[in-house]
Amino acid sequence: MVNFDGVLFPENQGILGYDNRAFKFGDGVFETLRAVNGTLFFWEDHYFRLMASMRMLRMEIPMSFTLEFLEEEILRTVSANERSESPSRVRLTVFRKDGGNYGPLSNEISYLIEVKAMQASFYLIDDKPYEVELYKDFYLNKDLLSNLKTTNKILNVVASVYASENGYDNCLLINTDKQVVEAINGNLFSVKGNVIKTPPLQDGCLNGIVRKKLMEIINSGTEFELEEASISPFELQKADELFITNSISGIIRITKYRKKSYDSVVGNNLLGKLNAKARLEATS
Known part of the structure; x- marks a missing residue:
């Protein structure tokens, strides 16, 4: 399941249109983080970096986009994927709403939350040659x-x-x-x-x-x-x-x-x- 603007969809369902600005212009920012047993690693740092990035890119930050709201949405998506007790990789992507050319029609944003399985709960050093x-x-x-x-x-x-x-x-x-x-x-x-x-x-x-x-x-x-x-x-x-x-x-x-x-x-x-x-x- 993926979370698009607060609505959960199956992963195989098409939800982004051809006019999506992250696709057409790279007009988006994202955070990737670990979720383990209901905890998001270094969540406050990720959240404040996201807010700073959105401000720099002149995106309109919704009043609802609080630390607590986004954490709840992420954990709800983790739960919908039946991974509340397992380590997960989370990607939160924020992009301007559809429309426009280089100049957007609006600075309002949409968000997408994806969850993927991981094996280890904490960081490990891989001993393989690199x-x-x-x-x-x-x-x-x-x-x-x-x-x-x-x-x-x-x-x-x-x-x-x-x-x-x-x-x-x-x-x-x-x-x-x-x-x-x-x-x-x-x-x-x-x-x-x-x-x-x-x-x-x-x-x-x-x-x-x-x-x-x-x-x-x-x-x-x-x-x-x-x-x-x-x-x-x-x-x-x-x-x-x-x-x-x-x-x-x-x-x-x-x-x-x-x-x-x-x-x-x-x-x-x-x-x-x-x-x-x-x-x-x-x-x-």
Whole structure:
């Protein structure tokens, strides 16, 4: 079952028309998050990022679009899919209502909630080999729109096709200054000694939720030093570890980039702390 503007429909029923603006113009934003036993991981952060994105894109935010309302709608959709007691992947997409060309007929919005099954309740590190390569055919822009999770992700799509065609598990995207910004499906962190580095938002990376949580974890301790700074392609092969973060997988360890292989000691350490933070916020 999917939830379209508060009404539940079977997944195989057509509900979006040919004039849908997310389809025609990429005029939408979305959030993906974990739902486990009636709890949405880091829900407040997802909600406030969604509101900020909608305001930036001049979407009209309904008065009913409260934190509590959307949480209830998501959990109702999870329940309708008989997954209240099982881990689920949730996608909440918001888009302007149908009509218009580049100029919309209205700034009013619709929303769609989808639920998919997941196996693990908490984040796990996958021990399988995971090789990445730079994607250099097209570049990310260094602007605020690149920080948003919009439905316009054609760069990520063509980079995914490139990775599949060339036998890579992922690609690292670079900006117009030729700095490494993020992976296809998440933010990038590098580790050298006790310094953990991640690109700043000014470089064009996604304003990721798990990125934010991991930065909070690193800054709250004394074991590691966090550096929010540009990463050059040259630095990748000098790093001790590279890993990717997103709201579904948590931390994805990179095992190989070109001729360099990487450890995952720090990534494993941080994953345990990330799970602890998710549990703590779920019970607070």
